[in-house]
Amino acid sequence: MKDEEDGVWIVEYDPGWAEKFERERLLLQVLQADISQIEHIGSTSVPGLAAKPIVDILMGLQQLIPTDDQIRSLEQLNYVYEGQVLNIPEHYFLRKGMPRLFHLHIAQPGSAFWQRQILFRDFLRAHPDQAQEYVCLKRSLATQFRHDRKTYAARKTPLIEVMLSQARAWQRQVQE
Template sequence: MREKVEITPYDPAWPALYEAERESLLKELGGDVAAIEHIGSTSVPGLSAKPILDIQIGLSEMVPATVFEERLQRLGYRHQPGADDPNRRHFFRKGVPRTHHVHILTMDSREYRRHLLFRDYLRSHPETVAEYEALKKDLAARHGHDRGAYTDGKTAFIEEIVERAQKERGQE
């Protein structure tokens, strides 16, 4: 069954839900994790979003997904191997409909840094949050039953914001 893309108003409970999940992940994964970050739209105060918490787990070096599968299953996560790049990224999701995503990446990867740059830029630029929210709502209205098209429609905007964030930080 395909899940409908639904954008909901910002929920002030999202940060607390993330913190609770972070604690569960730390208890289950312990020393295998170098960092855990709340990323994605639910991590940006005031931004409407799909009500799915995106959590990024940073590793010092990539390991096979099997290292995490059983322990994450105990927390209700299911590995999504089709969304993996085994050498760079593992992806797990939780809930039906989904409520959480876990992205496992190495901390030195482009994607790991990109997620943080995008989140941090939005947190400090409310005018950009409004633009992004309008884009997301428009895409959800046009591609509500096609998650791939919805996601693809955000790519150019996200890349532009990451470039701005890099320039702002002198990382061109």
């Protein structure tokens, strides 16, 4: 694997990302009896938002921990199982492609991880000014940390936490 193949690159929004998600969603139906819910998350799920050209998929299984058979089925679709990479008990991770094409996040629907991903996506979709603030930070960090994914992600966290706080307040308003 070459460094540039797995670097952090932010590109302009591609309407094809939604289509890629839908096509991959169909392939993932190999686990159809085991899937309770599947969602397009991350920046590629926010229309108009520049992003890393990697489609993030959030998949809920009937049980949290993927079985050996499920992992084998996903590996047949060229996913690489990486386990719990974020030290979050309710999150399992797989990636596909090099350069990366898809990130598959397995979590329990309703878990804190699940709710956070959906809330952040929905907040950015509904608040274009915050979405642009987020993409400006991502572009800056991608330039500084092109070959350091962990630092890139860690440096986004403070702004994400602020936006999640705003998102929770927005969610409460919408529900009233």
